[in-house]
Amino acid sequence: MTLILSAIPILVAGGHLWKSYYYLFYGALGTRFNLLETFVKASPLLLTGLAVAFAFRAKFWNIGAEGQLLAGALAATVLGIHMGSVPQPLVLPIVIISGFLAGGIWAAIPAILKTKFKVDDVVSTLLLNYVMWHIMGALLFGPLQQPGSSWPRSAAIIKAACYPILLPRSRFHMGILIAFFAVFVIWFINQKTTFGYRSKAVGVNIKAAHFGGINTTSVIVWTALISGGLAGLAGVGELCAIQYRLIMDISPGYGYSGIVIAMLGNLHPVGVLFSSLFFSVIIVGAQTMSRMTGVPSYIAEVIQGMSLMVMLIFLLFTEYKIKVTKK
Amino acid sequence: MNELLDIAFISGLIGATMRMATPIIFATLGEILSERAGVLNLGIEGIMLMGAMTGFLVTFTSGSIWLGVLAGAGVGMLLGLLMAFLAVYLGLSQHVSGLGITLFATGLAMFIYRLHFGSPTVPPIIQPFKQITIPLLSKIPVIGPGLFTQYSLTYIAWLLIPALSILLYKTKIGLKIRTVGENPVVADTVGVNVLLTRTLCLVAGGALMGIGGAFLTLAHQNMFLIDVIGGRGWVAIAMVIFGNWDPLKGTFGALIFGFLDALQLRLQGLGIAVSFHLFLMIPYLLTIVALISVSRKASIPASLLKPYRREEKGG
Numbered sequence: 001m002t003l004i005l006s007a008i009p010i011l012v013a014g015g016h017l018w019k020s021y022y023y024l025f026y027g028a029l030g031t032r033f034n035l036l037e038t039f040v041k042a043s044p045l046l047l048t049g050l051a052v053a054f055a056f057r058a059k060f061w062n063i064g065a066e067g068q069l070l071a072g073a074l075a076a077t078v079l080g081i082h083m084g085s086v087p088q089p090l091v092l093p094i095v096i097i098s099g100f101l102a103g104g105i106w107a108a109i110p111a112i113l114k115t116k117f118k119v120d121d122v123v124s125t126l127l128l129n130y131v132m133w134h135i136m137g138a139l140l141f142g143p144l145q146q147p148g149s150s151w152p153r154s155a156a157i158i159k160a161a162c163y164p165i166l167l168p169r170s171r172f173h174m175g176i177l178i179a180f181f182a183v184f185v186i187w188f189i190n191q192k193t194t195f196g197y198r199s200k201a202v203g204v205n206i207k208a209a210h211f212g213g214i215n216t217t218s219v220i221v222w223t224a225l226i227s228g229g230l231a232g233l234a235g236v237g238e239l240c241a242i243q244y245r246l247i248m249d250i251s252p253g254y255g256y257s258g259i260v261i262a263m264l265g266n267l268h269p270v271g272v273l274f275s276s277l278f279f280s281v282i283i284v285g286a287q288t289m290s291r292m293t294g295v296p297s298y299i300a301e302v303i304q305g306m307s308l309m310v311m312l313i314f315l316l317f318t319e320y321k322i323k324v325t326k327k
Numbered sequence: 328m329n330e331l332l333d334i335a336f337i338s339g340l341i342g343a344t345m346r347m348a349t350p351i352i353f354a355t356l357g358e359i360l361s362e363r364a365g366v367l368n369l370g371i372e373g374i375m376l377m378g379a380m381t382g383f384l385v386t387f388t389s390g391s392i393w394l395g396v397l398a399g400a401g402v403g404m405l406l407g408l409l410m411a412f413l414a415v416y417l418g419l420s421q422h423v424s425g426l427g428i429t430l431f432a433t434g435l436a437m438f439i440y441r442l443h444f445g446s447p448t449v450p451p452i453i454q455p456f457k458q459i460t461i462p463l464l465s466k467i468p469v470i471g472p473g474l475f476t477q478y479s480l481t482y483i484a485w486l487l488i489p490a491l492s493i494l495l496y497k498t499k500i501g502l503k504i505r506t507v508g509e510n511p512v513v514a515d516t517v518g519v520n521v522l523l524t525r526t527l528c529l530v531a532g533g534a535l536m537g538i539g540g541a542f543l544t545l546a547h548q549n550m551f552l553i554d555v556i557g558g559r560g561w562v563a564i565a566m567v568i569f570g571n572w573d574p575l576k577g578t579f580g581a582l583i584f585g586f587l588d589a590l591q592l593r594l595q596g597l598g599i600a601v602s603f604h605l606f607l608m609i610p611y612l613l614t615i616v617a618l619i620s621v622s623r624k625a626s627i628p629a630s631l632l633k634p635y636r637r638e639e640k641g642g
Contacts, residue, residue, distance in 0.1 A: 063426070113615070113618075113619065117619045119618045119619055120618070122369065122422065122564075123561070123564055123565045123568060124615055124618065126558075126564075127558075127561065127562075127565060127611045127614055127615055128615070129558075130558050130561075130608075130611045131615075134605065134607050134608035134611070135604070135608065136604075138604035138605045138608070141602060141604060142602060256430065257430075259426055259430075260426075260430055263423055263427075296437075296438050296442055298434055298437040298438040298441055299438060300434070301433060301434025301435075301438065302431065302435050303434075304431075304434060305427060305430040305432070305433075305434050305435070306431060308427040308430065309413065309427050309431065312417075312419050312427065313413075313419075
């Protein structure tokens with residue numbers, strides 16, 4: 001459905017329709033390198049998608065995955081540069097855990113503001129994205145700037161802090177496995193633990209959850225910690241496997257795409273897995289399509305936005321049908 | 328420090344504050360109108376970007392700057408209508424619909440821009456608005472030159488503030504809008520068309536957001552850059568809460584934001600070594616702090632976020 005709708009902008013751009021679709025999918029899946037590249041692109045999307053889905057499930061409106069991603073990348077940079085004297089096998093675990101914590105803490109702040117001060121979480125998580133972006137900017141123009149460079153970028157992280165590349169002649173890195181593993185972990189938390197149940201109960205009806213004896217404040221803050229942590233891991237992945245040094249545009253809006261991906265995946269971890277792969281196909285494929293047919297690669301963003309709306313309307317109709325049959 | 332107390336500096340600062348606040352005032356007023364009718368429009372950031380891009384594109388091709396402003400308003404109205412379709416008629420989650428519109432409009436704005444201009448090394452520019460000096464008033468010492476040498480859109484923004492206040496609090500239409508936002512069942516019972524009222528507020532609000540965006544490419548700058556909005560839409564959302572859904576108080580918040588923005592630029596101009604990133608962070612932090620202090624006593628429209636379906640009333 002989305003693909004049919006996306007024909008409109010392609011045609012407007014004067015692109016040849018079938019050729020455009022062919023290059024879109026060829027560019028994403030056609031060769032070994034491109035296919036692996038689709039996985040590379042999917043891993044941050046998957047992590048931010050999971051982050052948002054986990055938070056939304058508890059009705060903690062975390063729009064701040066972008067800032068949490070940056071927080072994770074920032075923590076990984078600081079540690080990744082300065083841990084030369086730490087035993088090598090310990091470096092990467094420390095980097096990963098602190099990236100998770102940095103993202104988690106950055107998400108816990110609006111959760112605390114929400115529970116203690118009734119500050120709207122949509123607004124606070126959004127504003128904190130900009131705060132984190134400016135913190136990063138201040139550091140990259142200041143103490144973190146690579147010595148001798150006039151660009152806002154940090155020094156490179158040490159070798160031991162880089163994610164190992166798992167397949168030769170590609171960028172298929174360990175972070176992809178971490179992202180896939182996170183799908184399982186979130187599924188497990190959701191389905192098999194009391195915390196997952198409580199988190200959902202808070203999302204369905206916070207008052208009922210409260211009267212049912214659930215400490216809703218603690219549930220929301222912990223949900224935020226996990227959510228932000230996942231987004232933080234996305235930042236660690238981009239830093240330790242793709243860029244190897246912190247730059248201002250380390251994320252082209254993965255945190256915001258995560259929101260759409262979470263919604264498209266119906267907030268279910270497996271759904272998020274599929275929607276992140278779908279998005280990644282479109283983003284990677286749009287590059288090839290753009291090169292071959294001249295349709296601007298921003299078509300990827302247009303398709304993302306359209307797919308969300310189509311999905312929303314589609315969900316509404318399925319819901320409606322269920323209601324009708326019940327009667 | 329003497330330079331800071333210089334009259335020319337203060338006067339310049341006042342003028343810059345007004346300029347920086349203008350797009351946020353437009354956006355805040357648009358959002359207040361939408362939220363008073365019971366719809367949180369998170370599409371604001373994307374609507375502003377579309378307004379900025381469309382305004383620029385139309386001015387660039389037609390040569391008429393006012394046509395650009397109209398186009399910015401028009402595209403804002405269309406996106407407001409889309410929001411109404413999703414959130415009012417289909418009754419979808421307002422959070423998700425709004426974010427969807429922001430993502431869609433952001434992609435679309437950049438897509439159309441690229442389509443039209445390609446990726447030139449030097450961005451295309453237009454002849455932007457000129458500032459208009461109001462005679463006599465601009466002669467008032469200290470504050471005069473800053474307040475009364477402004478773009479026409481800034482003056483319009485200032486006229487809109489009391490206009491919206493009067494509309495909301497003193498007219499029958501305003502009463503209808505507020506009732507729809509507070510208690511749609513009551514509104515419906517007395518014969519107000521809830522869905523239509525919400526739609527019209529979203530469309531009119533979208534127009535204001537679109538103009539706010541267009542101000543950035545037609546007056547503040549003379550070119551379109553991808554990050555031209557830079558979160559100003561989200562700031563407007565915060566200002567609505569900060570201002571307790573009141574046009575006057577919301578404007579006050581927008582002015583504080585504009586002041587810090589302007590001060591930062593001026594201090595840099597004076598060569599005072601401040602990290603501009605640290606400085607630009609202050610407005611966001613202040614907004615959060617302000618939200619902490621006002622959120623407890625916020626008088627949020629009672630039916631904000633709640634879709635209205637008539638048939639559910641009878642059960």
